[in-house]
Amino acid sequence: MVRTGAIIQVRSGSERLPGKALLLLPFGSGPALLAHVVDRAQQASAIEQVIIATTTQASDDVIAQFCSDNGIACFRGDAEDVLNRFAAAAAIYKLNIAVRLTGDNPFIMPETIDAAVQQHLQAGVDYTITEGLPLGTNIEVISFAALQKARTAATAHSDREHVTPYIRRESMFKTQEVPIASDIKKLRLTVDYPTDYALASLLYSNLYKPGHLFGFPEIAQLLQQYPWLAAINEGNTQRKAFANEQEELEEAKRILKLGGFDKTLQKLEK
Structure with missing residues (x-):
């Protein structure tokens, strides 16, 4: 029997919004942001267990306490070697399939998780990612065997501080993208900045009710009704873990083109 679990990567440290995982959502009245991530993951029928993977640093004792207070499985590992932390959590909780989530994405949808896991199992691949949804709501699914291979073989720091770049890049792994159409694709639904x-x-203040998981249609x-909401955080930029140098180069070209830096773009292309 295939055992599928969700592993939520989270830590207290954040340069732009410290302690964001335990901020109340909505502000001043709701459960912690991380509680919403856990709740939404638990509502996915494909998920048998939700595990929070945090670090052994003293600053993340509050995350471990949150898990203890709420009866959530918790694994603590290296702060920098996130690949090892993630793979170790999957091993300890005996997962065959791991859904990778992060503690700053409170808008993940259970139906997206279920669709991604189903497509992953049907295709028999090592890695699946959805695409076409708002930032912070796409889902990654990774087979445990692929995690173990990456954990053993990856040596670059950039591959260790993120979980999936090595798997997405190396030809030994079978990967797939699952497109999902969305009317709000351009909306930024991750929490990284104030x-x-x-x-x-x-x-959340408009849509959240205890026991009710609102979805993309409600958003x-x-x-x-209030189109100005999308402008609140549209200027924020997202750090990205690139699978390889070519992908990073293409992203740099795209940004230069958008900014009108034609001369710089021409030099880069040469």
Whole structure:
């Protein structure tokens, strides 16, 4: 029998929004942001267990305490070697399939998780990622065998501080993208900056009710009513873990083109 679990990577440290995982959502009245991530993951029918993977640093004792207070499985590992932390958590909890989530994405949808896991199992691949959804709501699914191979073989620091770049890059792994259409694809639904938290709080204050998981249709309807909501955090940029140098180069070209830096772009292309 295939055992599938969700592993939520989370730590207290954040340069732009310290302690964001335990901020109340909505502001001042709701459960912790991390509690929403856990709740949404637990509602996916494909998920048998939710595990929080945090670090052994003293600053993350509050995360471990949160897990203890709420009866959530917790694994603590190296702060920098996230690949090893993630793979070790999957091994200890005997997962065959791991869904990778992060503690700053409170808008993940259970139906997206279920669709991604189903497509992963049907295709018999090592790695699956959805694409086409708002930032912070796409889902990664990784087979345990692939995690173990990457854990053993990856040596670059950039591959160890992130979980999936090595798997996405190396030809030994079978990967797939699962496109999902969305009317709000351009919306930023991750919490990395104060303005991200402001948008999340406004959305949750209007849509959240205990016991009810709102979805993309409700968000889209609210945006139709208040289109200015999308402008709250649209200027924020996202750090990205590139699978290889070529991918990073293409992203640099795209940004230069958008900014009108034609001369710099021409030099880069040469």
